Amino acid sequence: MYAKTVLIKDTDTTREDKTREAYTRLLDCLREDNLHDHVQVVRVSDIGIYEHGLVLKIYPDNITYANVQESGLKRIADSIRDSKVLEEFVFKPKARQLRLVLRNCGKINPESIDEYFASEGYLGLKKAISDLGQQKLIDEIKLSSIRGRGGAGYPTWLKWNFAREVKADQKFVICNADEGDPGAYMDRSILEGDPHSVIEGLSIAAFAIGASKGYFYVRAEYPLAVERINKAIKQAYDHGLLGKNILGSPFSLDLEIRLGAGAFVCGEETALISSIEGKRGTPHPRPPYPSVKGLWGKPTVINNVETLANIPQIVLKGGKWFSKIGTQTSKGTKVFAVTGKVKNSGLVEIAMGATLREIVMDICGGTLSGKPIKAVQTGGPSGGVIPQDLLDTPVDYENLQKLGSIMGSGGMIVMDEDDCMVDIPKFYLGFCVEESCGKCAPCRIGGFQMLNYLKKISEGKGEISDLPQLKRISQAMQKASLCGLGQTASNPVLSTLKYFEAEYKEHILNKHCPAGKCSHLITYNIIEEKCKRCGICFTNCPVNAIVGDKEKGYSVIQEKCIKCGRCFDVCKFKAILRK
Amino acid sequence: MEHKKINPELGQLLNKWKDKEGNLIMILHEIQNHHGYVPRELSLELSKMLDVPLARIYEVITFYNYFKLSPPGKHRIALCMGTACYLRGAAVVLNEIKGILGIEEGQTTKDGLFHLDVVRCLGCCGLAPVMMIDNKVYGKVKKSEIADILSKYIKEE
Numbered sequence: 209m210y211a212k213t214v215l216i217k218d219t220d221t222t223r224e225d226k227t228r229e230a231y232t233r234l235l236d237c238l239r240e241d242n243l244h245d246h247v248q249v250v251r252v253s254d255i256g257i258y259e260h261g262l263v264l265k266i267y268p269d270n271i272t273y274a275n276v277q278e279s280g281l282k283r284i285a286d287s288i289r290d291s292k293v294l295e296e297f298v299f300k301p302k303a304r305q306l307r308l309v310l311r312n313c314g315k316i317n318p319e320s321i322d323e324y325f326a327s328e329g330y331l332g333l334k335k336a337i338s339d340l341g342q343q344k345l346i347d348e349i350k351l352s353s354i355r356g357r358g359g360a361g362y363p364t365w366l367k368w369n370f371a372r373e374v375k376a377d378q379k380f381v382i383c384n385a386d387e388g389d390p391g392a393y394m395d396r397s398i399l400e401g402d403p404h405s406v407i408e409g410l411s412i413a414a415f416a417i418g419a420s421k422g423y424f425y426v427r428a429e430y431p432l433a434v435e436r437i438n439k440a441i442k443q444a445y446d447h448g449l450l451g452k453n454i455l456g457s458p459f460s461l462d463l464e465i466r467l468g469a470g471a472f473v474c475g476e477e478t479a480l481i482s483s484i485e486g487k488r489g490t491p492h493p494r495p496p497y498p499s500v501k502g503l504w505g506k507p508t509v510i511n512n513v514e515t516l517a518n519i520p521q522i523v524l525k526g527g528k529w530f531s532k533i534g535t536q537t538s539k540g541t542k543v544f545a546v547t548g549k550v551k552n553s554g555l556v557e558i559a560m561g562a563t564l565r566e567i568v569m570d571i572c573g574g575t576l577s578g579k580p581i582k583a584v585q586t587g588g589p590s591g592g593v594i595p596q597d598l599l600d601t602p603v604d605y606e607n608l609q610k611l612g613s614i615m616g617s618g619g620m621i622v623m624d625e626d627d628c629m630v631d632i633p634k635f636y637l638g639f640c641v642e643e644s645c646g647k648c649a650p651c652r653i654g655g656f657q658m659l660n661y662l663k664k665i666s667e668g669k670g671e672i673s674d675l676p677q678l679k680r681i682s683q684a685m686q687k688a689s690l691c692g693l694g695q696t697a698s699n700p701v702l703s704t705l706k707y708f709e710a711e712y713k714e715h716i717l718n719k720h721c722p723a724g725k726c727s728h729l730i731t732y733n734i735i736e737e738k739c740k741r742c743g744i745c746f747t748n749c750p751v752n753a754i755v756g757d758k759e760k761g762y763s764v765i766q767e768k769c770i771k772c773g774r775c776f777d778v779c780k781f782k783a784i785l786r787k
Numbered sequence: 788m789e790h791k792k793i794n795p796e797l798g799q800l801l802n803k804w805k806d807k808e809g810n811l812i813m814i815l816h817e818i819q820n821h822h823g824y825v826p827r828e829l830s831l832e833l834s835k836m837l838d839v840p841l842a843r844i845y846e847v848i849t850f851y852n853y854f855k856l857s858p859p860g861k862h863r864i865a866l867c868m869g870t871a872c873y874l875r876g877a878a879v880v881l882n883e884i885k886g887i888l889g890i891e892e893g894q895t896t897k898d899g900l901f902h903l904d905v906v907r908c909l910g911c912c913g914l915a916p917v918m919m920i921d922n923k924v925y926g927k928v929k930k931s932e933i934a935d936i937l938s939k940y941i942k943e944e
Binding site: 387468486488 | 851854
């Protein structure tokens with residue numbers, strides 16, 4: 209068993225990789241210090257830091273050194289021997305993650321309430337009930353200025369206050385864990401990694417408004433999350449943190465899980481309420497807002513998982529503490545699920561106000577392919593595409609909205625030059641059309657028509673008059689749709705039209721897809737110089753569009769070609785040109 | 788086809804929900820967990836048990852993607868078509884599966900061995916493109932690997 213482990217990697221990509229040399233040199237230095245039996249050195253292929261020269265990570269001390277010269281390795285070996293830290297090499301990242309919501313994820317055992325107790329668990333609830341009382345609690349949340357993390361960014365305290373002021377014999381709280389945005393999974397990670405923090409948050413919300421019954425509305429597609437919440441609820445009951453007279457106070461709360469059944473629209477709060485009531489998940493016009501008239505006509509507060517996971521700490525450390533993090537209008541941190549064409553995909557939690565570039569380049573390491581970023585999409589199917597030249601925008605609710613996107617639940621999808629800006633909105637719109645509940649015409653018909661236009665354009669049949677038409681339908685949908693799904697479904701189209709109109713025009717006027725994505729606009733040709741006349745494309749073509757023989761060589765008959773790309777895939781000599 | 792009835796085991800599960808408000812979706816979940824789909828006979832029985840019209844039960848079943856009206860295949864292939872998977876080539880993988888099995892999405896092969904579903908996000912975008920067969924997750928799948936993966940299941944027969 210080694211006492212220490214050192215990870216080593218040369219992160220400078222502009223020159224030849226020197227990891228191996230540095231590795232050998234470090235081993236020599238350690239041997240000189242007689243440490244070679246105590247320190248294990250591991251060469252890693254990715255260390256999570258980029259373009260910072262030679263990077264070393266020392267565990268269990270958790271020290272990171274960057275930009276280390278080979279001459280510095282001896283001093284590092286000595287410092288390990290002397291258990292010292294060499295300040296001059298310590299890595300100081302520009303953008304640092306700040307883990308408030310994800311603080312326990314991966315650190316504590318999510319199935320153990322004792323480990324949650326050890327990490328200040330349920331102290332927030334205790335403080336709320338015994339020290340603060342309803343009014344002061346809501347004041348504290350108001351002071352923190354936390355806004356809903358589900359998408360719209362509505363101030364949480366306002367929701368609570370409305371529900372509190374309504375007189376009713378029964379009130380409800382609901383945790384919205386119907387995370388339907390394809391490409392976002394922060395709620396799942398929180399529920400699976402730290403379920404008690406959400407239960408505590410929900411209990412505090414229930415106490416604030418005087419609710420005695422709460423529901424977790426969870427996607428059925430997340431069986432592990434369901435299992436963990438179930439277990440956590442049971443543990444909370446066993447410890448007197450749920451049920452009658454919680455912590456010796458008159459406050460009582462029962463929690464129950466209700467499963468979603470695969471409908472994106474059920475993330476909308478009025479649709480979610482219908483679904484819990486056991487009906488089709490169709491939205492209702494607001495007002496009346498659920499805070500006044502919600503589940504079974506009673507005042508109901510619905511909060512997103514991430515919002516609730518923030519609450520216990522706000523209560524414990526005070527609203528003032530929380531309001532110091534973030535920007536003027538958006539406080540606290542936000543968890544983003546960074547995916548797509550990115551080197552390090554995963555969850556990133558960062559204080560509001562960090563720029564997109566910091567998130568995508570500094571934390572996630574840029575694109576996987578090394579090609580330049582073309583755009584970043586935020587907010588899932590309701591969000592928009594932000595082009596590369598606006599990546600220095602600080603992320604908060606207002607800024608994203610100004611750019612034609614939204615914060616949404618925090619999906620962030622990185623796209624490089626191989627992604628087509630007609631194909632992407634087509635994908636998102638296809639999703640919204642499929643998930644539209646069909647209740648209101650603007651969403652049902654508008655979405656379908658827009659999708660038809662996009663299909664037409666991507667098939668090379670587009671006309672220039674389609675573009676204003678797309679904008680008109682978008683505006684109609686934004687204004688007239690009943691719920692958030694329809695109102696925002698056109699965002700991907702509008703934002704790509706705004707920033708990448710030239711690409712649309714290229715599809716329409718020149719019948720050409722610059723990214724090479726739209727299969728109807730691609731042609732396949734055989735490059736004669738590269739072709740070895742093996743005939744594999746000829747035998748594999750499903751429609752006999754490739755003609756010729758081993759003597760004369762082969763060629764593609766464009767009229768017959770169905771653009772399946774089979775020849776491109778099977779050619780071992782890269783002799784097929786896709787354009 | 789055998790005639791499906793609410794058996795005692797299922798009956799017990801349903802009794803737990805019988806008197807709760809808004810129970811229909813949870814009851815349908817129990818039935819589907821038990822049978823793999825919601826058989827029509829059970830919907831009929833349920834309609835009597837809960838005293839709600841059959842149409843109300845069907846309007847809910849057909850609204851939600853999760854509920855199925857026909858028995859699923861022996862192995863369920865769930866191919867993720869979330870944004871991350873789509874960008875990393877899930878559409879190509881889907882075409883390959885369709886080509887090999889000769890079915891469209893939402894269909895079951897004639898021998899009842901495979902059922903193909905396209906799902907929206909399995910929540911592991913880091914592994915995109917992702918495919919799940921029953922409970923096994925295949926990450927970073929390539930078009931060229933599909934035939935091998937499927938043949939493993941065929942050989943088991």
